[in-house]
Amino acid sequence: MDEDAQDKGLNPDGTIAREGALDRVPPPFAPVVDAARERVTAAYGDALHGLYLYGSIPRGTARPGRSDLDLMLVFHEPPTDADRAAARRIEAELDAAFAQIDGAGILLEGRAPLLADPNDGGFFVACLCTPLLGADLADELPAYRPTSLLARETNGDLHLFPERWRAAADRGADLRAVVRRAARKTVRSAFCLVMPRWGGWTSDLARSAEIVGRYHPEWAADLRRTAAAAADPVPDPDLLRMITDDLAPRVAEEYRRVHGAKAPR
Structure with missing residues (x-):
């Protein structure tokens, strides 16, 4: 097939489609995602605005033992040093508990900066991240085109x-x-x-x-x-x-x- 006839990751109106979904998570990684959601909820509670999954796992292309787990935490207020330390602990715990993943990485962001920076952080949330928990910031962001x-x-x-x-x-x-x-x-x-x-x-x-x-x-x-x-x-x-x-x-x-x-x- 001609490459130009293949999927270009766009919605029918020419905007960039969100690339991941929970129903695309490969079965071996489902327990990892569940554990991540539980550990993040226990660690942060109401301070968290939302939890997102990104990378190969929600795209459905992850390979057991080769792929890493990528998460982003969005807080109502700017994340603190204590929040970052807790994230490093969760990364280490998940990596040790699940042979399916080759490392875990957690990004921490505040809600306001993501909304104020729509062509970088906002695009990342709206098009490259899959919601796991909380409100979806994509609802407050524009549609994107490959400009x-x-x-x-x-x-x-x-x-x-x-x-x-x-x-x-x-x-x-x-x-x-x-x-x-x-x-x-x-x-x-x-x-x-x-x-x-x-x-x-x-x-x-x-x-x-x-x-x-x-x-x-x-x-x-x-x-x-x-x-x-x-x-x-x-x-x-x-x-x-x-x-x-x-x-x-x-x-x-x-x-x-x-x-x-x-x-x-």
């Missing part, structure tokens, strides 16, 4: 990250985790660079690399390698160096030329 503005305000900050990834590796951080973060951010940013030209949305990193390769064939091989590392990260310093010193800076330079840099937050 240059959306590209700029979601991933127009790639130029800030290579130095952070290098510093994390130099500090002795888990190299596999650093490779995973760097690979995901770089491939997602490359996709958002061409998103308005392609005219759709996908979070599938392998597909993203293939789409970008049509517009930038000079990046195709490195993007395929990077997308593979995002799915199955390896503690490879040479791979990380390729991303931080070559691929990510090239993508970031073109990104700023085409869409401009993300507004400071």
Whole structure:
């Protein structure tokens, strides 16, 4: 089938469709999601405005033993240091309790900043997150289209990250985790660079690399390698160096030329 005839992640009116749903969660991950909901509810109670699931698990593409659990907590008020410490404990407990997941990550956000930043945090909630608990902020946010503005305000900050990834590796951080973060951010940013030209949305990193390769064939091989590392990260310093010193800076330079840099937050 012609790629352009395939699903581009859009609603019939051309807006970006929400990509996940609870009925897409693969059966092996259902107990993990239930446990996450229970632990978060017990830890935060009424302070929580909403709990969201995102990533491969609600998209239905998660692989037991390979995929991580991604959660976002939205609070009525700005999260505190105690809230963040509780989240780190829940991450560790879930990772230890369930062999299905390769790590757990919890984002903490306040409700007001997400609503005030509709082209970054708001888009993330409305299109990339699946509600698990509480009110859905998507009801208070606009519909989104694959525009240059959306590209700029979601991933127009790639130029800030290579130095952070290098510093994390130099500090002795888990190299596999650093490779995973760097690979995901770089491939997602490359996709958002061409998103308005392609005219759709996908979070599938392998597909993203293939789409970008049509517009930038000079990046195709490195993007395929990077997308593979995002799915199955390896503690490879040479791979990380390729991303931080070559691929990510090239993508970031073109990104700023085409869409401009993300507004400071």
